[in-house]
Amino acid sequence: MTSAWRTSGWIMAGSALILALSLGIRHGFGLFLAPMSSDFGWGREVFAFAIALQNLLWGLAQPFAGALADRYGARRIVVIGGVLYAAGLALMSVADSPWSLSLSAGVLIGIGLSGTSFSILLSLVGRSLPPEKRSMGMGIASAAGSFGQFAMLPGSMGLISGLGWSGALLVLSLLVALILPLAGMLREQRQPEAQGPQQSLGEALREACSHSGFWLLALGFFVCGFQVVFIAVHMPAYLVDQHLPAQVGTTVLALVGLFNIFGTYTAGWLGGRMSKPRLLSLLYLLRAVAIVAFLWVPLSQTSAYLFGMAMGLLWLSTVPLTNGTVAVIFGVRNLSMLAGIVFLFHQLGSFMGGWLGGVVYDRTGSYDLVWQIAVLLSLLAAALNWPVRERPVQRLQPAGVAV
Secondary structure (H helix, E strand, C coil): CCHHHHHHHHHHHHHHHHHHHHHHHHHCHHHHHHHHHHHHCCCHHHHHHHHHHHHHHHHHHHHHHHHHHHHHCHHHHHHHHHHHHHHHHHHHCCCCCHHHHHHHHHHHHHHHHHCCCHHHHHHHHHHHCCHHHHHHHHHHHHHHHHHHHHHHHHHHHHHHHHHHHHHHHHHHHHHHCCHHHHHHHCCCCCCHHHHCCCCCHHHHHHHHHCCHHHHHHHHHHHHHHHHHHHHHHHHHHHHHHCCCCHHHHHHHHHHHHHHHHHHHHHHHHHHCCCCHHHHHHHHHHHHHHHHHHHHHCCCCHHHHHHHHHHHHHHCCCHHHHHHHHHHHHHCCCCHHHHHHHHHHHHHHHHHHHHHHHHHHHHHHCCCHHHHHHHHHHHHHHHHHHCCCCCCCCHHHCCCCCCC
């Protein structure tokens, strides 16, 4: 095995483990909604706003974290993000007011996630691999992150049952701290493509902002964020409202994480063989079908579990396909920053999905309106991604080839 392949292997393994911890713990935040709201007498909007703020700040910080990672290396940014994430969980364990919850769960964890999640780590994986292996590598790393979502949910529920929500958050803070030593595996060695002609930050931004495909991908990613955060935060409470045991909601989210492993891996594999934008359109259409079927069929434990499986296959499959398309069109030199800007739109959608779910429920006593919006947005995202073409910008075209 050559030195380059060993380096790529360490980067993929380190990225996968960090994603498993970072996203696995984040995936279980919805489990804390009911106990914290009950203990402090809050409406659901208080907790929902804190998580919505987390997603918003995660998105706003992501382009800056990406630009710093492109310039100074991903490892430093991952370490800073891990420190903020762990501190946020520790402070969340003693939060006793809406403002302290927003500071810990919202501000600190949100900024921490910008350094420990997809845009930084998948861009690092993309830079470490040759173009023909890039989509598959991103799919493998994403699948490992999905395994964390599956594995951490039962663990988080067990910690809440045994230690209470405060003790559970302290333990999760210690687990997130493991990101710091894992960052030592991220020893970046860029492929020749990333060492090509220099392009300034401003040039990269102008090039992307003048490309219609960049904005279509970003707007489509807004829908992904809206749907996944609404479901992750509000699904356990929604099922309890429908008189199903609390354990059903935990199992549904765990099934989302389990089937997400297969979904993201398959998406990465297919993305290396088929049009990634067309696959994105198909994924969003299938999400609409899954949500409509879930709402139409009489609700039971079985139908809830089937919905979790279906959504799991479609959950984060959009991530390697979206990041991979950005890499094809614009190259990998500024991939962390450009993927971060696209991800900002994902997080704007996440803010709206998480917060709107709490607002609509507190005002109407039902989530029906938000489910309907989620279906309509799926159809819109499918239409937005369809016209995107995987064609490198003129700067990356071979000499003499017209775009």
